Amino acid sequence: MIKNKYLVVYRKFLHTSFASELEYKTNIIIDTITSILSLVGSIFLLSIFFQNTGSIGGWKFEQALIIQGIYTILNGITNTWFNPNLREIVTHVREGTLDFVLLKPIDSQFFISLNKINPSGFLEIILGVGLLFYCIKINQINVSLSFFILCLITIFCSICILYSLWFFISSTTIWFVKTWNATEVLRSFLYIGRFPITSFSFSLRIFFSIFIPIAFITTIPSEVFLGLNQLWKIILQIVISCVFLFTSRRFWLFALKFYSSASS
Amino acid sequence: MVKNIIEVRNLSKCFDISSKNPGLKGTLKHFFKRETKSLKVIKNINFEIKEGEIIGFLGANGAGKTTILKMLCGLIYPSEGSISVSGFLPYRRKDNFLKNITLIMGQKQQLIWDLPPIESFYLNASIYDIDRHEAKRRIKKLSDMLEIEEELFIPVRKLSLGQRMKSELLAALIHKPNILFLDEPTLGLDINAQRNLRKFLKLYNKETNATICLTSHYMKDITSLCKRVICVHNGSISYDGKLDKLVKKLSPVKEILIVCRSEKDANALDNAGYIVKSKIKNEITLKIENKYVSSSLRTILNSYDIDDLYINEPPIDEIIGKILIKKEYKL
Amino acid sequence: MHKLFTLLKVQYSNMLEYRVEIALWAISGIIPFFMLNIWTNNNLNESININNTMLSRYFLSAFFVRQFSVVWVVFSFEEDVLLGKLSPYIIQPLNPFFRYFTQHIAEQITRFPFAIIIAFIFFLLNPESIWIPNLIFLFLSIISTFLSFLIQFLIQSIIACLCFWTEKASSIERLLFIPTLFLSGLLAPVVSFPQYVKSWIYLTPFPYLIDFPANLLSGNKTNISGGFIMQILWILLLLPLFIKIWSEGTKKYTAMGS
Numbered sequence: 001m002i003k004n005k006y007l008v009v010y011r012k013f014l015h016t017s018f019a020s021e022l023e024y025k026t027n028i029i030i031d032t033i034t035s036i037l038s039l040v041g042s043i044f045l046l047s048i049f050f051q052n053t054g055s056i057g058g059w060k061f062e063q064a065l066i067i068q069g070i071y072t073i074l075n076g077i078t079n080t081w082f083n084p085n086l087r088e089i090v091t092h093v094r095e096g097t098l099d100f101v102l103l104k105p106i107d108s109q110f111f112i113s114l115n116k117i118n119p120s121g122f123l124e125i126i127l128g129v130g131l132l133f134y135c136i137k138i139n140q141i142n143v144s145l146s147f148f149i150l151c152l153i154t155i156f157c158s159i160c161i162l163y164s165l166w167f168f169i170s171s172t173t174i175w176f177v178k179t180w181n182a183t184e185v186l187r188s189f190l191y192i193g194r195f196p197i198t199s200f201s202f203s204l205r206i207f208f209s210i211f212i213p214i215a216f217i218t219t220i221p222s223e224v225f226l227g228l229n230q231l232w233k234i235i236l237q238i239v240i241s242c243v244f245l246f247t248s249r250r251f252w253l254f255a256l257k258f259y260s261s262a263s264s
Numbered sequence: 265m266v267k268n269i270i271e272v273r274n275l276s277k278c279f280d281i282s283s284k285n286p287g288l289k290g291t292l293k294h295f296f297k298r299e300t301k302s303l304k305v306i307k308n309i310n311f312e313i314k315e316g317e318i319i320g321f322l323g324a325n326g327a328g329k330t331t332i333l334k335m336l337c338g339l340i341y342p343s344e345g346s347i348s349v350s351g352f353l354p355y356r357r358k359d360n361f362l363k364n365i366t367l368i369m370g371q372k373q374q375l376i377w378d379l380p381p382i383e384s385f386y387l388n389a390s391i392y393d394i395d396r397h398e399a400k401r402r403i404k405k406l407s408d409m410l411e412i413e414e415e416l417f418i419p420v421r422k423l424s425l426g427q428r429m430k431s432e433l434l435a436a437l438i439h440k441p442n443i444l445f446l447d448e449p450t451l452g453l454d455i456n457a458q459r460n461l462r463k464f465l466k467l468y469n470k471e472t473n474a475t476i477c478l479t480s481h482y483m484k485d486i487t488s489l490c491k492r493v494i495c496v497h498n499g500s501i502s503y504d505g506k507l508d509k510l511v512k513k514l515s516p517v518k519e520i521l522i523v524c525r526s527e528k529d530a531n532a533l534d535n536a537g538y539i540v541k542s543k544i545k546n547e548i549t550l551k552i553e554n555k556y557v558s559s560s561l562r563t564i565l566n567s568y569d570i571d572d573l574y575i576n577e578p579p580i581d582e583i584i585g586k587i588l589i590k591k592e593y594k595l
Numbered sequence: 596m597h598k599l600f601t602l603l604k605v606q607y608s609n610m611l612e613y614r615v616e617i618a619l620w621a622i623s624g625i626i627p628f629f630m631l632n633i634w635t636n637n638n639l640n641e642s643i644n645i646n647n648t649m650l651s652r653y654f655l656s657a658f659f660v661r662q663f664s665v666v667w668v669v670f671s672f673e674e675d676v677l678l679g680k681l682s683p684y685i686i687q688p689l690n691p692f693f694r695y696f697t698q699h700i701a702e703q704i705t706r707f708p709f710a711i712i713i714a715f716i717f718f719l720l721n722p723e724s725i726w727i728p729n730l731i732f733l734f735l736s737i738i739s740t741f742l743s744f745l746i747q748f749l750i751q752s753i754i755a756c757l758c759f760w761t762e763k764a765s766s767i768e769r770l771l772f773i774p775t776l777f778l779s780g781l782l783a784p785v786v787s788f789p790q791y792v793k794s795w796i797y798l799t800p801f802p803y804l805i806d807f808p809a810n811l812l813s814g815n816k817t818n819i820s821g822g823f824i825m826q827i828l829w830i831l832l833l834l835p836l837f838i839k840i841w842s843e844g845t846k847k848y849t850a851m852g853s
Contacts, residue, residue, distance in 0.1 A: 041774070
């Protein structure tokens with residue numbers, strides 16, 4: 001019954017945000033071009049790196065394209081779900097309409113993180129998936145059911161970690177209101193996810209594995225894709241994503257508690 | 265005997281205010297060692313509200329009206345004391361409680377900006393577990409009451425403020441709440457829209473017997489809707505009771521305009537020991553305390569040659585307006 | 596001039612209120628250092644004849660140039676239009692873009708100490724790349740950074756004026772940001788680009804945004820007079836375009852009466 005209600009509400013969310021986005025049609029076209037250009041640019045940059053060398057951090061060009069593909073999918077998901085909702089939260093807090101959300105008989109985290117979607121990110125997801133299929137071909141990967149399931153699991157975990165990071169920043173809005181710049185910092189760090197983590201120096205590798213687990217977000221799914229899957233890494237990724245999800249939930253509840261004891 | 269739907273006992277609320285000295289030094293100091301002061305904005309208040317009542321909260325800006333309202337609907341934790349709203353503790357924000365109440369804030373809107381209001385209504389309906397059929401019926405009924413029709417299908421950003429407010433009301437009432445909290449609902453509306461809104465609230469109260477708590481700066485809202493008012497002053501309740509009693513308390517004098525047949529009589533009245541407000545030729549205005557009005561009039565009528573006489577009640581709006589302007593007042 | 600100075604003073608104290616945000620923003624500009632890490636860690640720079648030290652100086656300079664040529668006028672402008680703040684500005688006897696211009700300058704002043712701190716950390720980690728630029732080159736690079744800022748400010752102001760015609764001009768800016776990111780030299784020095792790109796890229800404004808000033812500052816080889824000429828040419832091209840589109844836009848804005 002409860003699940004059913006959330007499904008119904010989510011269908012409504014989809015309906016309303018699609019309808020609102022369609023009010024700005026030229027915007028969708030421009031965003032579409034932006035995402036294509038962005039992928040072309042990254043591959044261009046990658047090709048500069050590979051101009052005179054066969055491998056970077058142990059990854060060949062064809063293999064590095066896989067990371068590019070997974071990054072593009074995740075970036076598409078960010079642009080479709082996380083980014084527009086974060087923008088929503090900022091307006092909610094700034095204009096005081098968060099009160100309306102809190103007074104709805106529905107989970108506030110659900111409402112706030114899924115209220116909006118921006119369909120122009122879909123193209124990036126499609127491009128990323130297309131690039132991955134191309135990579136299957138050029139890397140001669142054997143596709144089997146277990147391969148498929150493992151890929152889905154690791155990508156799903158990556159999405160969870162990404163979501164938690166974004167939602168964490170969203171929650172800080174309650175204290176700082178202006179979090180745009182914090183998201184810019186996160187974005188610039190996430191940029192690293194376009195390249196294999198092994199191509200960085202040791203200290204940066206540590207930083208991006210422990211503090212901001214970008215290594216886990218794109219590199220592990222790519223390794224699974226290449227058939228280099230080590231079970232312990234996958235389990236570690238699952239554990240990390242659970243910890244992140246749990247922490248982001250606790251942090252949101254904590255933020256709400258602060259909001260209701262200090263807001264005026 | 266109507267039962268109490270809201271009960272507030274010894275309620276207090278403190279906010280931690282951190283103070284900061286200007287300049288870099290102040291900022292650094294603030295960063296390392298925060299000096300926080302606890303500011304008591306609501307001080308030990310008690311009241312109860314009966315089902316079906318319309319209550320107005322009065323007070324100057326910053327007196328604590330909005331804080332009280334937000335505590336009643338569960339957005340702010342109380343620091344001390346207890347609140348019970350239709351048997352629930354508001355700050356737990358249980359679904360069943362939330363389905364019972366609604367909050368409407370003037371100039372803060374929950375409708376989706378780029379879409380017609382009807383979309384927001386159906387979204388709210390699904391959040392409040394109302395099926396499509398029932399939702400349609402309620403939208404029909406409420407839009408009849410609010411007298412809106414084609415506006416439901418026009419994107420919100422193209423609606424006027426008055427039309428938008430009506431749509432906001434509809435969105436907020438679709439789940440048939442039996443307690444309405446309204447914070448400055450008429451803010452920024454023109455006189456006509458204000459009147460329509462009041463008419464609607466009165467009608468809604470009569471038809472559904474819903475309890476309505478509202479704050480407003482427009483006296484007309486209070487005087488035409490509320491029989492009972494609660495005055496909040498510096499975080500405490502300075503008056504809780506009937507509106508007309510408050511008016512009597514606040515304005516103990518009546519103004520009486522006396523038109524004398526001759527200017528001589530008027531001059532004599534001028535020197536008879538009454539408080540004179542103004543005097544133009546043979547017309548004189550006196551201020552007389554309520555309890556002496558009848559006896560004074562009798563003497564005046566007996567001893568002077570009076571042509572005509574008007575008794576002016578001071579306008580209620582003006583009197584209550586004084587509460588809002590003056591921060592200090594005695595009741 | 597006096598007007599501008601007063602405006603600048605006000606904006607500076609305003610920006611000081613946002614120092615946390617500006618500090619975060621400065622941090623978000625560290626992508627060049629990540630790129631440097633990839634270049635040197637994989638010895639990619641051997642093929643383009645720039646040694647590690649020179650390359651690290653290049654990327655540090657690129658970071659600096661980027662810090663002081665970041666433009667965000669379109670986002671403020673769009674917000675002001677949406678919230679209706681533009682109307683009072685338009686009736687003032689000063690083009691509102693001067694207001695945004697001084698805002699940017701004030702923000703750069705506020706940003707300066709943070710950029711220095713980041714550079715200091717960078718030198719701590721890479722002590723061999725410390726250098727003191729020749730005074731003339733320092734001066735030239737400051738000028739060219741300012742010109743780069745002007746070019747970007749003009750481009751974005753033109754895009755911002757499109758707000759008068761379409762609701763969300765910032766998406767056009769996001770589109771234009773992609774070539775700026777990849778072609779300006781922020782992620783890889785333009786020398787390293789393949790020949791088929793190098794043949795036309797010097798005609799576009801992109802290499803003059805980051806690559807040219809950064810090369811000047813870091814002491815890498817670059818065509819000095821050619822760079823300045825191109826920067827000035829682009830400004831001369833964009834300025835009349837901006838003035839034209841601004842006057843058309845305000846005409847439309849006032850005609851709509853909203």
